[in-house]
Protein backbone atom coordinates (compact mmCIF):
# COMPACT_ATOMS: atom_id res chain seq x y z
CA UNK A 1 0.00 0.00 0.00
CA UNK A 2 2.86 2.36 0.89
CA UNK A 3 6.45 1.84 -0.14
CA UNK A 4 9.47 4.10 -0.11
CA UNK A 5 12.69 3.16 -1.82
CA UNK A 6 16.08 4.84 -1.96
CA UNK A 7 14.46 8.11 -1.00
CA UNK A 8 16.54 11.28 -0.72
CA UNK A 9 15.68 14.91 -0.20
CA UNK A 10 17.89 18.01 -0.16
CA UNK A 11 16.84 21.47 0.98
CA UNK A 12 18.55 24.30 -0.92
CA UNK A 13 22.06 24.63 0.49
CA UNK A 14 21.55 21.63 2.80
CA UNK A 15 23.04 18.17 2.98
CA UNK A 16 21.11 15.27 1.46
CA UNK A 17 18.73 13.54 3.85
CA UNK A 18 18.45 9.80 3.08
CA UNK A 19 15.53 7.72 4.24
CA UNK A 20 15.45 3.99 4.96
CA UNK A 21 13.29 1.84 2.70
CA UNK A 22 9.87 1.10 4.13
CA UNK A 23 6.76 -0.87 3.21
CA UNK A 24 3.35 -0.85 4.81
CA UNK A 25 0.16 -2.75 4.02
CA UNK A 26 -3.38 -1.44 3.87
CA UNK A 27 -4.64 -0.78 7.40
CA UNK A 28 -1.19 -0.84 9.02
CA UNK A 29 -0.48 1.67 11.75
CA UNK A 30 3.10 2.87 11.99
CA UNK A 31 5.22 5.46 13.72
CA UNK A 32 7.91 7.57 12.16
CA UNK A 33 10.48 8.23 14.83
CA UNK A 34 13.78 10.02 15.02
CA UNK A 35 15.47 12.86 16.81
CA UNK A 36 14.70 16.50 16.06
CA UNK A 37 16.03 17.39 12.63
CA UNK A 38 16.22 13.78 11.39
CA UNK A 39 13.65 14.41 8.66
CA UNK A 40 10.29 13.23 10.00
CA UNK A 41 8.34 16.26 8.81
CA UNK A 42 10.21 16.19 5.51
CA UNK A 43 9.22 12.56 4.92
CA UNK A 44 5.61 13.20 5.87
CA UNK A 45 5.49 16.16 3.46
CA UNK A 46 6.91 13.95 0.69
CA UNK A 47 4.37 11.21 1.46
CA UNK A 48 1.66 13.87 1.27
CA UNK A 49 2.94 14.89 -2.16
CA UNK A 50 3.83 18.36 -0.91
CA UNK A 51 7.60 18.01 -1.36
CA UNK A 52 9.30 16.26 -4.26
CA UNK A 53 12.21 13.92 -3.48
CA UNK A 54 15.55 14.43 -5.19
CA UNK A 55 15.85 10.68 -5.75
CA UNK A 56 14.01 7.46 -5.02
CA UNK A 57 10.35 6.51 -5.22
CA UNK A 58 7.21 6.70 -3.14
CA UNK A 59 4.45 4.26 -4.03
CA UNK A 60 0.96 4.77 -2.67
CA UNK A 61 -1.88 2.42 -3.56
CA UNK A 62 -0.02 1.24 -6.65
CA UNK A 63 0.81 4.75 -7.88
CA UNK A 64 4.33 6.16 -7.98
CA UNK A 65 3.76 9.63 -6.59
CA UNK A 66 6.53 11.31 -8.60
CA UNK A 67 4.87 10.24 -11.85
CA UNK A 68 2.07 12.69 -11.08
CA UNK A 69 2.17 16.46 -11.25
CA UNK A 70 -0.15 19.45 -11.40
CA UNK A 71 -3.84 18.64 -11.35
CA UNK A 72 -3.29 14.89 -11.44
CA UNK A 73 -1.18 15.07 -8.27
CA UNK A 74 -3.70 17.39 -6.56
CA UNK A 75 -6.50 15.04 -7.47
CA UNK A 76 -4.65 11.92 -6.30
CA UNK A 77 -3.66 13.62 -3.06
CA UNK A 78 -7.20 14.79 -2.41
CA UNK A 79 -8.70 11.37 -3.10
CA UNK A 80 -6.22 9.07 -1.44
CA UNK A 81 -4.12 10.94 1.11
CA UNK A 82 -5.32 12.60 4.29
CA UNK A 83 -2.87 14.85 6.11
CA UNK A 84 -3.14 16.31 9.58
CA UNK A 85 -0.28 18.84 9.77
CA UNK A 86 1.15 19.80 13.14
CA UNK A 87 -0.22 23.35 12.83
CA UNK A 88 -3.55 21.93 11.55
CA UNK A 89 -3.90 24.72 8.91
CA UNK A 90 -7.68 24.95 9.00
CA UNK A 91 -8.78 27.90 6.89
CA UNK A 92 -9.79 30.54 9.46
CA UNK A 93 -12.46 32.32 7.42
CA UNK A 94 -14.35 29.11 6.64
CA UNK A 95 -16.57 27.19 9.02
CA UNK A 96 -15.69 23.60 9.88
CA UNK A 97 -18.25 22.39 7.33
CA UNK A 98 -16.85 24.70 4.66
CA UNK A 99 -13.32 23.48 5.39
CA UNK A 100 -14.53 19.92 4.74
CA UNK A 101 -16.48 20.95 1.63
CA UNK A 102 -13.33 22.54 0.27
CA UNK A 103 -11.45 19.27 0.82
CA UNK A 104 -14.14 17.48 -1.20
CA UNK A 105 -13.95 20.05 -3.98
CA UNK A 106 -10.14 19.92 -4.17
CA UNK A 107 -10.37 16.15 -4.52
CA UNK A 108 -12.74 16.54 -7.46
CA UNK A 109 -15.63 15.14 -5.43
CA UNK A 110 -19.19 16.40 -5.44
CA UNK A 111 -20.29 18.26 -2.33
CA UNK A 112 -21.53 15.58 0.06
CA UNK A 113 -22.98 16.99 3.27
CA UNK A 114 -24.24 13.58 4.32
CA UNK A 115 -20.64 12.32 4.38
CA UNK A 116 -19.52 15.49 6.18
CA UNK A 117 -22.22 15.04 8.84
CA UNK A 118 -21.21 11.40 9.27
CA UNK A 119 -17.53 12.25 9.75
CA UNK A 120 -18.22 15.14 12.13
CA UNK A 121 -20.57 12.96 14.16
CA UNK A 122 -18.07 10.12 14.40
CA UNK A 123 -15.55 12.62 15.78
CA UNK A 124 -18.08 14.11 18.21
CA UNK A 125 -18.04 17.61 16.72
CA UNK A 126 -21.26 17.68 14.68
CA UNK A 127 -22.56 20.55 16.82
CA UNK A 128 -19.56 22.66 15.76
CA UNK A 129 -20.04 22.37 12.00
CA UNK A 130 -20.93 26.03 11.52
CA UNK A 131 -18.21 27.47 13.74
CA UNK A 132 -15.02 28.93 12.41
CA UNK A 133 -11.76 27.42 13.70
CA UNK A 134 -11.08 30.50 15.82
CA UNK A 135 -14.10 29.62 17.96
CA UNK A 136 -12.91 26.09 18.72
CA UNK A 137 -10.71 24.72 21.50
CA UNK A 138 -7.36 23.18 20.53
CA UNK A 139 -8.77 19.66 20.89
CA UNK A 140 -11.83 20.56 18.80
CA UNK A 141 -9.60 22.10 16.13
CA UNK A 142 -7.60 18.92 16.01
CA UNK A 143 -10.76 16.84 15.54
CA UNK A 144 -11.85 19.22 12.77
CA UNK A 145 -8.47 18.75 11.05
CA UNK A 146 -8.83 14.96 11.36
CA UNK A 147 -12.35 15.26 9.93
CA UNK A 148 -11.00 17.23 6.96
CA UNK A 149 -8.22 14.65 6.46
CA UNK A 150 -10.67 11.73 6.46
CA UNK A 151 -13.70 13.20 4.67
CA UNK A 152 -12.62 11.66 1.35
CA UNK A 153 -11.95 8.24 2.94
CA UNK A 154 -8.21 8.29 2.24
CA UNK A 155 -6.14 5.15 1.79
CA UNK A 156 -3.24 6.81 3.59
CA UNK A 157 -3.65 9.01 6.65
CA UNK A 158 -0.65 11.06 7.81
CA UNK A 159 -0.28 12.96 11.06
CA UNK A 160 2.69 15.13 12.04
CA UNK A 161 3.24 15.35 15.82
CA UNK A 162 -0.46 15.03 16.70
CA UNK A 163 0.18 15.01 20.45
CA UNK A 164 2.68 17.88 20.62
CA UNK A 165 1.86 20.33 23.41
CA UNK A 166 -1.02 18.23 24.74
CA UNK A 167 -1.29 17.04 28.33
CA UNK A 168 -1.46 13.28 28.98
CA UNK A 169 -5.22 13.03 28.87
CA UNK A 170 -5.58 15.14 25.72
CA UNK A 171 -2.72 13.24 24.03
CA UNK A 172 -4.42 9.93 24.77
CA UNK A 173 -7.71 11.27 23.40
CA UNK A 174 -6.05 12.70 20.26
CA UNK A 175 -4.40 9.36 19.55
CA UNK A 176 -7.64 7.45 20.12
CA UNK A 177 -9.49 9.76 17.71
CA UNK A 178 -6.81 9.35 15.07
CA UNK A 179 -6.75 5.55 15.42
CA UNK A 180 -10.56 5.38 15.24
CA UNK A 181 -10.64 7.66 12.19
CA UNK A 182 -8.03 5.54 10.40
CA UNK A 183 -9.91 2.36 11.25
CA UNK A 184 -13.18 3.82 9.94
CA UNK A 185 -11.49 4.46 6.56
CA UNK A 186 -9.45 1.20 6.66
CA UNK A 187 -6.57 3.59 6.02
CA UNK A 188 -2.89 3.02 6.56
CA UNK A 189 -1.89 5.44 9.32
CA UNK A 190 1.57 7.01 9.64
CA UNK A 191 2.26 9.20 12.66
CA UNK A 192 5.47 11.24 12.87
CA UNK A 193 6.34 11.85 16.50
CA UNK A 194 9.00 11.95 19.13
CA UNK A 195 6.46 11.58 21.90
CA UNK A 196 7.24 8.59 24.09
CA UNK A 197 3.57 8.39 25.10
CA UNK A 198 2.75 7.47 21.49
CA UNK A 199 5.74 5.12 21.15
CA UNK A 200 4.36 2.91 23.89
CA UNK A 201 1.08 2.33 22.07
CA UNK A 202 2.17 1.47 18.54
CA UNK A 203 4.66 -1.28 17.82
CA UNK A 204 5.29 -0.78 14.10
CA UNK A 205 8.07 1.82 13.97
CA UNK A 206 10.55 3.29 11.50
CA UNK A 207 13.41 5.27 13.00
CA UNK A 208 15.05 7.99 10.93
CA UNK A 209 18.32 9.77 11.37
CA UNK A 210 20.81 6.95 11.05
CA UNK A 211 22.20 7.73 7.64
CA UNK A 212 21.72 11.39 6.76
Ligand SMILES: Nc1ncnc2c1ncn2[C@@H]1O[C@H](COP(=O)(O)OP(=O)(O)OP(=O)(O)O)[C@@H](O)[C@H]1O
Pocket residue numbers: 011012014017034035036037038039040041042043194
Ligand atom coordinates in the same frame (compact mmCIF):
# COMPACT_ATOMS: atom_id res chain seq x y z
N1 LIG B 1 12.64 24.79 4.65
C1 LIG B 1 13.83 24.29 5.00
N2 LIG B 1 14.97 24.79 4.45
C2 LIG B 1 16.17 24.28 4.76
N3 LIG B 1 16.37 23.26 5.62
C3 LIG B 1 15.27 22.73 6.20
C4 LIG B 1 13.96 23.21 5.93
N4 LIG B 1 13.07 22.48 6.65
C5 LIG B 1 13.80 21.58 7.34
N5 LIG B 1 15.12 21.72 7.08
C6 LIG B 1 16.21 20.91 7.64
O1 LIG B 1 16.01 19.56 7.23
C7 LIG B 1 16.30 18.67 8.29
C8 LIG B 1 15.06 17.82 8.58
O2 LIG B 1 14.04 18.67 9.09
P1 LIG B 1 12.62 18.10 9.55
O3 LIG B 1 11.77 19.26 9.95
O4 LIG B 1 12.09 17.18 8.52
O5 LIG B 1 13.02 17.23 10.85
P2 LIG B 1 12.10 16.60 11.98
O6 LIG B 1 12.66 15.24 12.26
O7 LIG B 1 10.67 16.69 11.59
O8 LIG B 1 12.39 17.57 13.21
P3 LIG B 1 11.45 17.97 14.46
O9 LIG B 1 11.26 16.70 15.28
O10 LIG B 1 12.30 18.98 15.19
O11 LIG B 1 10.18 18.53 13.93
C9 LIG B 1 16.75 19.52 9.47
O12 LIG B 1 18.16 19.53 9.47
C10 LIG B 1 16.20 20.89 9.14
O13 LIG B 1 17.03 21.91 9.66
